[in-house]
Amino acid sequence: MDKSTDRIEYETMLLGRHRYLSAPRLHPDGGHLDRSAYIVLSRLELDGPMSIGQLSEAFRLDPSTLNRQTSAMMRAGLVERIPDPEGGIARKFRVTEEGEHRLRAERLQNIQGLEKVLEGWSEEDTAAFAGYLRRFNSDIERLEGRPWPRPAR
Structure with missing residues (x-):
């Protein structure tokens, strides 16, 4: 390994394995956000309410995967389904107060x-x-065409 890209590849692999920052931590209610x-x-x-289709496009995931994830989030009280505020046919998901609270708590722990x-x-x-991480992520997003x-802040 003598090229910088070799070292970057290795270090990003290591970053992904560190659980110190990404491991689920228990909240006072006994739950955690996966x-x-x-x-x-x-x-x-950041974007406000989104439909399964919009989430699928944003995350490049199959709608069935997002249906499972959002169903679990609804059962946990983190999101709710609402009519499209812009009058569209598809229902959208919106963060609940509980979801906002848990997101803020998780972010603070991170x-x-x-x-x-x-x-x-x-x-x-x-x-x-921070600047290098943003630039790195932004370049990946540019190549994927998904900012x-x-x-x-």
Whole structure:
């Protein structure tokens, strides 16, 4: 391994295996958000209500997979089905108050975990790393033709 892309491939493989930041953690109610629920809720938070078709397009997943995921999320009280606010035929999924609460709690735990890992990093290093991650993800999204919305932070 002597090329930078070889090292990047290896390090992204390692990043995906670390459970410190992505392992389900118990909430006071005994539940947790699995990774798919966290990502779907994050997308709905940014884009607002979406239909199965829109979620399928956004995630490049089969509608049957999303039906299973959203059904589980509905049973957990994280999302609800509503009529299309724009008058379309398809019903859409919207984040519930419980879903918003659980998403915020999970995000806070993720941020606290990152803060522990990055504890010895300077603000400049942390900002540069964030910028490189955004650029990396944005380039993947550009190649796939599927940009992902970003929060206005």
